[in-house]
Amino acid sequence: xxxxxxxxxxxTNLFEVSMIADALGVPVEFRPxxxxxxxxxxxxxxxxxxxxxxxxxxxxxxxxxxxxxxxGGPTQLMQKFTAYLDGDYTPHGIRFDIGIGTSEAISRxxxxxxxxxxxxxxxxxxxxxxxxxxxxPLAFALDGQNWRDRxxxxxxxTTVTHGHERSIIASCLYVExxxxxxxxxxxxxALKQASQLVHQGDFRAEEFAYFDRVLNPDFFATPRDQIxxxxxxxxxxxxxxxxxxxxxxxxxxxxxxxxxxxxxxxxAQIAACLYAAGHLDEQxxxxxxxxxxxxxxxxxxxxxxxxxxxxx
Ligand SMILES: [Mg+2]
Numbered sequence: 001x002x003x004x005x006x007x008x009x010x011x012t013n014l015f016e017v018s019m020i021a022d023a024l025g026v027p028v029e030f031r032p033x034x035x036x037x038x039x040x041x042x043x044x045x046x047x048x049x050x051x052x053x054x055x056x057x058x059x060x061x062x063x064x065x066x067x068x069x070x071x072g073g074p075t076q077l078m079q080k081f082t083a084y085l086d087g088d089y090t091p092h093g094i095r096f097d098i099g100i101g102t103s104e105a106i107s108r109x110x111x112x113x114x115x116x117x118x119x120x121x122x123x124x125x126x127x128x129x130x131x132x133x134x135x136x137p138l139a140f141a142l143d144g145q146n147w148r149d150r151x152x153x154x155x156x157x158t159t160v161t162h163g164h165e166r167s168i169i170a171s172c173l174y175v176e177x178x179x180x181x182x183x184x185x186x187x188x189x190a191l192k193q194a195s196q197l198v199h200q201g202d203f204r205a206e207e208f209a210y211f212d213r214v215l216n217p218d219f220f221a222t223p224r225d226q227i228x229x230x231x232x233x234x235x236x237x238x239x240x241x242x243x244x245x246x247x248x249x250x251x252x253x254x255x256x257x258x259x260x261x262x263x264x265x266x267x268a269q270i271a272a273c274l275y276a277a278g279h280l281d282e283q284x285x286x287x288x289x290x291x292x293x294x295x296x297x298x299x300x301x302x303x304x305x306x307x308x309x310x311x312x
Contacts, residue, residue: 025265033261
């Protein structure tokens with residue numbers, strides 16, 4: 001496959017779309033499906049944050065983007081996650097959201113002095129979407145590496161917070177799908193190519209079985225009531241793929257995801273990365289772009305990342 005490539009503007013746009021998706025989901029996170037309806041970017045709600053506030057999904061993604069720009073590895077990433085706990089990489093200097101798996105891994109790294117790549121729990125019940133929500137920037141930073149090396153890199157950046165094989169497979173599938181989308185493949189083909197690659201990854205067959213549904217060619221046509229939107233990595237990946245597959249526009253994608261209920265911000269953010277990687281020039285609605293909070297730090301991280309990994 002050709003190298004994953006996008007222009008600096010396209011990379012900046014992908015970050016913007018994904019942060020807007022996160023911000024739209026934030027006020028309704030954890031709400032049951034169809035107990036509310038999102039039709040615009042609003043504030044307050046679950047965390048009582050001002051309109052345009054993004055959460056851990058975007059903050060931890062910014063941490064990874066900065067790490068990759070600086071040529072750092074898992075240890076540097078965990079140091080940035082630690083700073084995030086104290087409010088760095090946030091829209092208002094206050095951290096209001098973090099997943100349990102991520103939080104526990106950061107404390108194992110800092111207090112338990114566990115190496116970064118071993119900090120994530122390896123338990124099967126610790127397969128939340130916390131690695132998936134922040135790993136998209138890696139899709140831009142794996143050029144020129146063979147699959148074996150990419151698999152190792154994706155694994156190392158996953159296991160800092162999520163050490164179980166199911167989370168590693170999910171990250172590999174997601175990042176490789178993003179790479180295929182960036183190379184111009186349609187979503188169905190991108191998933192197929194990514195799946196073929198990941199199947200050569202020495203993962204256990206019984207773990208692959210969890211991905212059968214999302215990789216089934218008929219999955220895109222699944223009725224909404226059979227799409228789960230919890231924070232379990234399989235549910236979140238399925239919901240995000242389903243949203244991206246059926247969206248008519250960025251706006252439609254984000255609203256569909258934000259209205260699924262439960263882990264709205266993360267599912268919207270993952271779905272937005274998948275959609276934006278396949279629609280690089282499509283911007284979010286102007287009023288949402290205007291409402292999105294951007295900090296000096298977030299602008300700098302995204303600009304530097306786009307400069308390093310974007311086409312001239
Ligand atoms: Mg969040």
